[in-house]
Amino acid sequence: MDDPWLTLIGLGEDGPQGLTSTAREALEAAEVVMGPPRHLALLPELAAERIEWPVPFVDGLPLLVAQRGRRAVMLVSGDPFWFGAGRAVARTLERGEWRALPGPSTFSHAAARLGWPLEDTPCLGLHAAPLTRLRPHLAPGQRALVLLRDGAAVAELTAWLTELGFGESTLHILEALGGPRERVRSTTAAALTLTDIAHPVAVGLEVAGDGIAIPAASGRPDALFESDGQLTRRPVRALTLSALAPQPGEHLWDIGLGAGSIAIEWLMSHPACTATGIEADPERAARARRNADALGVDRLRIVQGRAPDALRDLPKPDAVFIGGGLSEEMLRHLWTTLPPSTRLVANAVTLESEALLTRWQSEVGGELMHIALSNVTPVGGKRAWKAAYPIVQWSVTR
Known part of the structure; x- marks a missing residue:
């Protein structure tokens, strides 16, 4: 390895006394040391020279590059590469310009x-990310370790957990671990009264x-999604995700x-x-945004516009789902522009869209599936099957 000009040193709350000899030598030889005031x-x-980050x-x-x-x-x-600064440094500098000397992580x-x-415990860095990323992990009996910004963020976490019905969860509040200010206290989310929680802080969460709880299998309950009725229902959603086959x-x-349910379950x-997600209606786009954020997949990108025009500058996909706006123009555009091996799934409800998919399947192949679902409904004092609109699903690989 080339001799790097930058050394990333993982410093604990005990300061330099916990460093290896290599890290101490790097500090002594340094011409400039950068870091937060606390470090x-x-x-x-x-x-x-000392420079505060x-x-x-x-x-x-830019200050770092200037050195x-x-x-x-x-x-x-x-550890700079576990929810730390290492990712940004590795993106900014060439590999031979830096080396990392990690310390024990929080x-x-x-x-x-x-x-x-640790191998059995989800670890989340939420000091600069929304609390909702914890949502998929909220199930009674589960544990998680969470990094938080400060004491106010701990209070936000407890209020959010209580609102969701997990106020009985135990929080182990872990402050300044590994140093002289270390403190560990426990409470339940609903009973938090602490007002002196010190930074840096982590929480060990035992969910109750x-x-x-969000099921792990595709086809999550419809009630999890805010909707105006434009929602792929749970059984059809499960079949659609199976056909899309995310990897x-x-x-x-x-x-x-x-409502974003297919993209959300894909994520x-x-x-x-x-x-x-591509959505022409601004209200639906905003609703999908809320659904994605609430269910812990805020990484969903939403483009407001109408396909195929809205597709032109997007990164190429591995799979495409057509949940709305199905047309000859749409299919023709996708078939001529998508890379080979792209998977395409389309659901049709109307006779016209069913005829379109049937014709395309006969021309280019793929699989057609007729989905007919019925649910029990009261009829007077008895019960009977009430059929939903049948759906034709076409799945094909370009």
Whole structure:
């Protein structure tokens, strides 16, 4: 490896005394040391120039690049590549320009205090992300370790959990782990009264309560989605996701996004999956945005516009779902522009759209499936089957 000019040092709350000899040598040889005021205050006297890292974090990257040519140290918390600054540095600098000397992460300290195996415990960095990313993990008996911004964020977390019906959950509030200010206190979400929670803070969460847990299988309950009626219903949604067959890292176009349920469940299938929803109606686009945010997949990208025009500058997908706006023009555009191996799934309700899919299937292949669903409904004092509109689903690989 080339001799790097930048060293990222994972500093704990105990300051330099917890560093390896290699990290100490890097500090002593540095011409400039950058980091947040909290970390810089832990250092002894050094010959190096000290530069406080600004807020927001991205404003510090130009300052970092400006140190190129000097021996520089960047102080970070614990492991820089676990919800830390390492990702941004690796994107900004060439590989040979930097090296990382990680320390124990806050997650490692928290697991050691609580006796929770890290391999079985979801770990989320929510100090700069919405609390709703925790939503898929909220099921009675489950645990999670969560990094939070400060004491106010802990109060927001408890209020949110209580509103969702998980106020009985136990919160282990872990402050300044690994240093002289370390403190661990426990409470329930609904009973939080602490007003002196110190930064940096993490929470060990043990979920309890009668809130609605999100099932792990596709075809989540319709009640989870805010809708004006433009919603792919649960059984059809499960069949549609099965046909779309999401794989880790794949990208979906959801054309005619509606309430966003297909794209949202696609994103729920794996954290590396991505999706773009195209919706012409601004109210529906806003509703889909709320649904995605509330269910913990705020990474859904929504483009307000009408296909195929709205598709032209989008990154190419691995799969496409047509939930609205099905037409000859739409299919012709997709078939001539999509890359080979792209999977395409379309659902038809009307006779006209069914005829369109039937013709296309006869011309280019794929599978047609007729979906007929009925539910029990009262008829006087008895019961009978009430049929929903049948759906024809076409699935094909370009």
